[in-house]
Amino acid sequence: MDPVSNFLVAWKIPVGLWGKAFFTFLTDNFNSVFRGFSNGLNTLLDGIVNLLLMMPPVVVVLLIALLAWWLQRSKVLAIGVLLSLLFIINQGLWKQTVQTLVLVVAAAAASMAIGVPLGIWAAHKPKVYKIMLPVLDLMQTLPTFVYLIPVLTLFGLGNAPGLIVTIIFVIPTAVRLTHLGVTSVPKAIIEAGEAFGATKRQLLWKVELPAALPTIMAGLTQCIMLSLSMVVFAALIGAGGLGTEINRALGSRKIDLGLEAGLAIVVLAIVLDRMTRIGVGGKK
Amino acid sequence: MTVAVDFKNVDIVFGPDTRDALAMVDKGATRSEILEQTGNVLGCAGANLTVNEGEISVLMGLSGSGKSTLLRAVNRLNIVSRGQVMVKNGDGMVDVVSCDEATLRQLRQHQVAMVFQQFGLLPWRTVEENVGLGLELAGVPESERKARVDKQLKLVNLDPWAKKYAHELSGGMQQRVGLARAFATEAPILLMDEPFSALDPLIRTKLQDELLQLQKTLKKTIIFVSHDLEEALKIGSTITIMEGGRIVQSGPPEDIVLKPANDYVREFISNVNPLSVLTAWNVMRDRRDLETTDDGWIWLDRRKTTRFKIDSHGLVAAAERDGKPAVWISCADVERQPDEVSQVFWATPGTSLKTVMLAMHRSQTAPVALFDDQSRFVGAIGIRDVLSAVLRR
Numbered sequence: 001m002d003p004v005s006n007f008l009v010a011w012k013i014p015v016g017l018w019g020k021a022f023f024t025f026l027t028d029n030f031n032s033v034f035r036g037f038s039n040g041l042n043t044l045l046d047g048i049v050n051l052l053l054m055m056p057p058v059v060v061v062l063l064i065a066l067l068a069w070w071l072q073r074s075k076v077l078a079i080g081v082l083l084s085l086l087f088i089i090n091q092g093l094w095k096q097t098v099q100t101l102v103l104v105v106a107a108a109a110a111s112m113a114i115g116v117p118l119g120i121w122a123a124h125k126p127k128v129y130k131i132m133l134p135v136l137d138l139m140q141t142l143p144t145f146v147y148l149i150p151v152l153t154l155f156g157l158g159n160a161p162g163l164i165v166t167i168i169f170v171i172p173t174a175v176r177l178t179h180l181g182v183t184s185v186p187k188a189i190i191e192a193g194e195a196f197g198a199t200k201r202q203l204l205w206k207v208e209l210p211a212a213l214p215t216i217m218a219g220l221t222q223c224i225m226l227s228l229s230m231v232v233f234a235a236l237i238g239a240g241g242l243g244t245e246i247n248r249a250l251g252s253r254k255i256d257l258g259l260e261a262g263l264a265i266v267v268l269a270i271v272l273d274r275m276t277r278i279g280v281g282g283k284k
Numbered sequence: 285m286t287v288a289v290d291f292k293n294v295d296i297v298f299g300p301d302t303r304d305a306l307a308m309v310d311k312g313a314t315r316s317e318i319l320e321q322t323g324n325v326l327g328c329a330g331a332n333l334t335v336n337e338g339e340i341s342v343l344m345g346l347s348g349s350g351k352s353t354l355l356r357a358v359n360r361l362n363i364v365s366r367g368q369v370m371v372k373n374g375d376g377m378v379d380v381v382s383c384d385e386a387t388l389r390q391l392r393q394h395q396v397a398m399v400f401q402q403f404g405l406l407p408w409r410t411v412e413e414n415v416g417l418g419l420e421l422a423g424v425p426e427s428e429r430k431a432r433v434d435k436q437l438k439l440v441n442l443d444p445w446a447k448k449y450a451h452e453l454s455g456g457m458q459q460r461v462g463l464a465r466a467f468a469t470e471a472p473i474l475l476m477d478e479p480f481s482a483l484d485p486l487i488r489t490k491l492q493d494e495l496l497q498l499q500k501t502l503k504k505t506i507i508f509v510s511h512d513l514e515e516a517l518k519i520g521s522t523i524t525i526m527e528g529g530r531i532v533q534s535g536p537p538e539d540i541v542l543k544p545a546n547d548y549v550r551e552f553i554s555n556v557n558p559l560s561v562l563t564a565w566n567v568m569r570d571r572r573d574l575e576t577t578d579d580g581w582i583w584l585d586r587r588k589t590t591r592f593k594i595d596s597h598g599l600v601a602a603a604e605r606d607g608k609p610a611v612w613i614s615c616a617d618v619e620r621q622p623d624e625v626s627q628v629f630w631a632t633p634g635t636s637l638k639t640v641m642l643a644m645h646r647s648q649t650a651p652v653a654l655f656d657d658q659s660r661f662v663g664a665i666g667i668r669d670v671l672s673a674v675l676r677r
């Protein structure tokens with residue numbers, strides 16, 4: 001090798017070691033905090049899953065179909081949801097689907113709950129957004145496996161780390177779409193609000209958020225879809241559900257099981273997408 | 285007359301650091317010089333303008349002349365760099381430039397309402413919800429809000445559309461919603477930023493008429509921005525012409541047309557039909573400027589064809605046309621008169637120049653006399669006065 005390369009190799013910057021030291025520091029000092037959080041979250045998620053599994057599957061399916069009708073006022077959609085979920089029961093994947101559903105809904109809800117306020121903040125403060133941007137890029141592009149390891153060491157196995165990994169991947173979308181929505185509110189209507197004496201808070205709730213709602217709702221749909229795409233990874237660190245089935249199918253090369261579980265994810269994705277499409281192009 | 289809005293030496297410069305630009309403003313630098321040397325954009329410089337209560341003051345100019353910038357200083361949508369903008373607030377005046385947020389909000393909610401060029405309606409709200417926006421922001425309780433909104437909707441004939449969404453209406457209707465929204469807050473001062481420019485000409489004329497009609501009863505103080513001189517002349521009681529951020533002329537419409545301050549204004553009015561603005565009052569020669577004879581006659585024209593004898597009350601005692609006694613007849617009846625020779629038409633100061641010309645035409649270019657409300661003789665218009673007004677010589 002040439003001298004320059006030799007020199008560079010000899011003076012390797014220990015990025016990996018630093019990272020490791022950081023996480024070792026966290027586990028050594030705050031282990032009980034992380035584990036306590038993880039246990040609490042696991043109990044909560046398992047509780048919801050068990051509650052849903054206690055009821056007869058058909059009742060839950062009917063309730064979801066009813067919810068679909070209530071959200072979209074569409075009989076066609078309600079019947080579609082009903083048939084799709086009955087198909088999942090038919091495939092014998094009900095339990096796994098409920099686990100996945102709870103994880104995905106929780107991840108999407110948490111991502112929106114954190115991402116939307118961050119997005120609004122970023123939209124109001126361009127400087128904040130400038131700082132936020134590289135972090136968001138990192139969260140979206142860092143290969144999932146890379147942060148799977150530290151999350152595993154900090155939070156252990158189970159639903160909770162699965163949820164956290166999913167949230168890390170999904171939050172940037174919520175932030176970005178909220179930022180886009182709020183920054184693209186037409187100046188004319190913001191000024192109309194100001195001219196009639198709106199306070200900052202009124203401006204946000206009565207002008208900016210309603211105007212940005214279609215984009216924010218598109219963000220919600222995207223969050224759900226991305227959460228579903230993380231199901232297989234979450235399963236690797238012990239989150240149950242359809243992801244586990246797919247991993248098992250991969251391990252034992254069972255084409256049929258893989259196909260069934262994969263199809264169940266697709267069906268779930270379509271159902272959730274159609275149910276949450278509020279204000280996107282549709283009713284105004 | 286009470287002052288409603290008073291601009292005092294208002295400079296508006298857009299940019300992060302305006303000190304250098306303001307120094308250049310003081311030296312009378314132009315907008316392009318300031319932009320070149322400091323990177324700041326001059327919005328408006330040294331603006332002094334007083335708007336009295338109940339008048340429609342029109343700010344005129346080409347795009348980029350600073351007219352909107354000045355208007356938007358009244359409710360601080362644009363930040364004033366230097367100077368004061370005094371706005372009537374109850375019995376006192378408030379300087380919008382320096383007042384605190386709470387005072388500003390109170391002004392915006394109760395004293396100054398605004399109508400926007402692009403309407404600025406909230407598309408997810410119905411017409412009535414849009415009209416109620418200002419009241420809602422001011423915390424007016426729902427029941428009272430509804431009553432006031434209904435009243436405004438009736439005023440602009442939109443009540444059948446109350447439940448429709450704003451985007452379902454035509455442009456003209458949307459701007460009616462914008463007007464109703466501004467009226468609903470019952471703010472005495474109304475800012476209108478090219479409100480009718482986005483509308484097609486027929487609708488524009490109609491809305492102008494409606495605004496003038498409403499103004500008769502509402503008597504708001506209106507500051508109106510326009511780039512259309514016909515519009516300005518039609519609705520303005522005062523017209524202020526701006527160029528490159530500076531006010532070049534301010535005055536009643538006739539003054540702008542008859543005595544343009546510079547070439548810019550002259551250019552502006554060159555396409556305006558003076559007949560649509562001028563009245564008999566603008567072109568007449570005052571009674572004191574007319575030639576008199578020793579035996580108490582006053583010549584109405586320079587050619588000495590027509591003369592009046594005026595009594596001690598200022599009333600006309602006798603009239604003579606081409607040496608023969610004549611009758612004097614109101615211009616208002618000009619269409620109905622038989623073609624007799626010895627007629628002298630008279631008009632009131634407010635009579636349009638067009639009517640005066642018609643009277644001249646019917647009477648073989650005889651001069652037209654001007655009487656005031658008490659039928660006193662105040663002046664006369666000869667053919668030469670008309671020609672010079674129309675040709676602006």
